[in-house]
Amino acid sequence: MTIIDNGFSPARRVILKGAGAVALVGLGNIPFSLAPAFAAANDKYPEDAFKAKSEADAIKSLYGKTAEPSDKVRLDAPEIAENGAVVPISVSTTLADVTSIAFLVSENPNALAASYKIPAGTMPSVANRLKMAKTSNVIAIVEAGGKLYSATKEVKVTVGGCGG
Amino acid sequence: MASTIRVRATSSGETTEVQALIQHPMDSGFVKDAKGEVIPPHFIQELTFEYNGKSVFVADWGAAVSKDPYVKFSFKGGKKGDDLKISWVDNKGATDTATAKIQ
Amino acid sequence: MRPVIHFASAALALAALAFTAVPSAVAADKPDPVADAKAFRNFFAQKFPKVKLEDFVNGPYSMNEDMHRQWEEKEQFPPYEFSLDMGKEMFSKPFKNGKSYADCFPNKGIGIRQNYPYFDAGEGKVVTLELALNRCREANGEPPFSYVKDEMAALTAYMAFTSRGKPFDIKIPDDPRALEAYQNGKRYFYTRRGQLNFSCATCHVQTPGERIRAEVLAPALGILNAMPIYRSEWSGMGTISRRFTTCNSQIRGVPLNPQDDEYRDLEYYLSYVSNGLPISGPGARP
Helix, strand or coil, X not given: CCCCCCCCCHHHHHHHHHHHHHHHHHHHCCCHXXXXXXXXXXXXXXXXXXXXXXXXXXXXXXXXXXXXXXXXXXXXXXXXXXXXXXXXXXXXXXXXXXXXXXXXXXCCCCCEEEEEECCCCECCEEEEEECCCCCEEEEEEEEECCEEEEEEEEEXXXXXXXXX | CCCCEEEEEEECCCEEEEEEEECCCCEXXXXXXXXXXXXXXECEEEEEEEECCEEEXXXXXXXXXXXXXXXXXXXXXXXXXCEXXXXXXXXXXXXXXXEXXXX | CCHHHCCCCCCHHHHHHHHCCCCCCCCCCCCCHHXXXXXXXXXXXXXXXXXXXXXXXXXXXXXXXXXXXHHHHHHCCCCCHHHHHHXXXXXXXXXXXXXXXXXXXXXXXXXXXXXXXXXXXXXXXXXXXXXXXXXHHHHCCCCCCCCCCHHHHHHHHHHXXXXXXXXXXXXXXXXXXXXXXXXXXXXHHHCCECCCCECHHHHHCCCXXXXXXXXXXXXXXXXXXXXXXXXCCCCEEECHHXXXXXXXXXXXXXXXXXXXXXXXXXXXXXXXXXXXXXXXXXXXXX
């Protein structure tokens, strides 16, 4: 496995690779009131991935690999968003050993919108509401068994979600 | 002062479905106010859910998550009457925590 | 097909008259709200035969499948939750003088939203719920709230919530002033205004289900039943007052002040012709 030198500690790679069940127990006990503004060197929060502009850079930053499209990833998003500010998008999958799910909006200023850690015992299915600046591809990434799979859908946006 | 966290956790025997709605502006930093000044980014970065002291779900969010963010997921286990603990931290270091009973 | 459908050539005023089942004659001497309401309902039922009567209260969501799915997903945990909670808290909190909203309303203000607006014989005018709330505040030494959002939206959200499912039950007493208020409201609804020269009917009677720019238009039938609403466009809550004023601005007209007579009468008319449809507020809209 190639370790991408982006400043993240190897421990983070371990977490994302699915040894997460044990590591995440520790996460749950962190006293949040003591945590400074999260931007500080806290490798739990993938800050660089959120700063990446393109979806390719964001995926690379977040996972260090590339995804292959899979029809086992089911992405639910509207044809035309009623309003770009609140677009309900969900993903579910029949793949096994899912450790992470992420959502990207390619035409947003920063492609990565949200990333979820799925510990063992949690179902590989997430529903959320995202902002879309304009008509764009929405990409769902599922990390399963150490590999990345994706599904893409174009969502039309007529009323932009970034306050326009 | 009411919590910013609203949770509905329902157990259906084998699995527990969790829906959460958090009151938070989730300002992206791309929007200007009436005076033409940029409203600085202000959004939840991490949202965690714990059951029995173990993490069952972690959300890492960017500014593209909608205002008053919502998320839904399910996990195996969880009994009626048990507690589910939810916490969030935003980019300014503010936090909130809530405990919800699984229905 | 019924003549009401042929809008293309007919001026809207004539189209309005068609509702009273008097195709090309001048308006009847005495207003007949009962006939109006029936014709109003029939018009929409014929235009949208697949939509159940009670579903009209869901506005654009009853008109478009893709939007309906997005709405259903959001209704699982709706964006107006926080306003509703705030409204409940505010409603039960006493004023400085010890009294509370419950003292101003029948049945302590619970489950009564479907009766508003009503015609106040003493005052000789239509009283809306928003107006009644601010009058309650002022009568008890509290400053009035802005009519368009925030606290007023929260309070009306709570009151609507306690009436959810109850059918609109607006009464027009046998009083010429009440009938005149009703007619004023109806006239306002069908009168073109603003630079875009639209009447309310242009969008909500002539073209519901179709788009104006990017928005799918709601049918006028049941259009107030979901109020107040959390609009994605506003990223927040808005009341009936907010919608009336912003609608006027959007057609490039000069908005009236919230709770001006025309708006009160308009609300009276719109609510009356939706009698029988269930209160669904608070609601969410694009």
